[in-house]
Amino acid sequence: MKPIERSEKRPVGIPMKKNNRVLIILPVIGIGDVVWVKPWIDEAIKSKEVFLMTKPTSYAVVIFHEHPDLNHVTLDRSKRGERGKHDGLSGFFKLIGEIKRITPQEVWILHRSWRYAAAARFAGISHCFGYGMGIQNLFLSERGILKTSDNGIHPRLATSQLMAARGIIPPDDHPKISPLKKKTTFSSEFFRSGKPIIFMGVGATTADRRWAPKHFATLIEQLIIELPNCQIILCGSNNERQIGDQIFDKINGQRDRVSLVFDSPLDDVICLLQISDLYVGNDSGLINLAAGLGLNCIRIYASSLPVLESRLIKAARSSNPVQNRDINSIEPNAVLNLTLESLRS
Numbered sequence: 001m002k003p004i005e006r007s008e009k010r011p012v013g014i015p016m017k018k019n020n021r022v023l024i025i026l027p028v029i030g031i032g033d034v035v036w037v038k039p040w041i042d043e044a045i046k047s048k049e050v051f052l053m054t055k056p057t058s059y060a061v062v063i064f065h066e067h068p069d070l071n072h073v074t075l076d077r078s079k080r081g082e083r084g085k086h087d088g089l090s091g092f093f094k095l096i097g098e099i100k101r102i103t104p105q106e107v108w109i110l111h112r113s114w115r116y117a118a119a120a121r122f123a124g125i126s127h128c129f130g131y132g133m134g135i136q137n138l139f140l141s142e143r144g145i146l147k148t149s150d151n152g153i154h155p156r157l158a159t160s161q162l163m164a165a166r167g168i169i170p171p172d173d174h175p176k177i178s179p180l181k182k183k184t185t186f187s188s189e190f191f192r193s194g195k196p197i198i199f200m201g202v203g204a205t206t207a208d209r210r211w212a213p214k215h216f217a218t219l220i221e222q223l224i225i226e227l228p229n230c231q232i233i234l235c236g237s238n239n240e241r242q243i244g245d246q247i248f249d250k251i252n253g254q255r256d257r258v259s260l261v262f263d264s265p266l267d268d269v270i271c272l273l274q275i276s277d278l279y280v281g282n283d284s285g286l287i288n289l290a291a292g293l294g295l296n297c298i299r300i301y302a303s304s305l306p307v308l309e310s311r312l313i314k315a316a317r318s319s320n321p322v323q324n325r326d327i328n329s330i331e332p333n334a335v336l337n338l339t340l341e342s343l344r345s
Helices: 031-047 088-102 114-122 134-139 155-165 188-192 213-226 238-250 266-275 284-292 332-344
Strands: 021-026 049-054 071-074 106-109 127-130 197-201 231-235 258-261 278-281 297-300 313-316
Touching: 021 031, 021 088, 021 114, 031 049, 031 155, 031 284, 071 088, 088 114, 106 114, 114 127, 114 134, 127 155, 197 213, 197 266, 197 284, 213 231, 213 238, 213 332, 231 238, 231 266, 238 258, 258 266, 266 284, 278 284, 278 332, 284 297, 297 332, 313 332
Parallel strands: 021 049, 021 106, 049 071, 106 127, 197 231, 197 278, 231 258, 278 297, 297 313
Antiparallel strands: none
């Protein structure tokens, strides 16, 4: 998916009629990580003048598109191995300057890193709050909300505890992403090619979290037999295009039922999810996005990493409990049954 360049909604320094100016630093890389904590930031925006500092790879500008008064600030560092202007010693001083420019009354750090807390204190911010644990506590206004025994805590739980301490408690902590109202770059023929539309997220950060292309191909072949008019969308980032190609090459017959979307802006991907009938896949970022849009999902997942627990997500599991950490032990037929059950219900 192509990055989307957008400027801040309004100049820094123009106050809003809200009771505090808060800088929320969310230094995550992926889309799903932003979706996880969206309910608390949505709630904070109701009463605070919020400046949200995120990395471009998290697409927070798109995910929070319904908030025109939210101030987006770019955090340019540690982007999957790519260095940015906020990396290194000189980058640390630039980060301090960025925080000074915003002049927040408070800084909330949704991360354990000491770097952001130290930058906030050197920028002269006296009210600085974070998760704590280790060195970060030295730079916080008060001890962080996490203890050593909380190592491995789910990011959503850590965020909920920090936000509750700041008086931010959303009435519903399930992520909700507002639908986009825009024309996509896809032709009208794309949307007339079949129903139901099954959106498949086929990428993943590491190989152990990717379901094999042959499994996806088998599932697609079975779906086309069961649902001859269905449309399958294979989606991922631009550098995951080869995964889509491998799946497509392994499909026997009726490839016209399958569309590959690996070079589109996130806006267009969201529009496709909005018209889809079901999400199926192993891409954790896209599944969080889909659930946030209210789409029913089938998760193909066999990792110990934290996931979004949602009433909209059903998990496909291995029939062999000994192999339940091997994603490729999950058989296509198991995913097919869950898919058909979800579509028919």
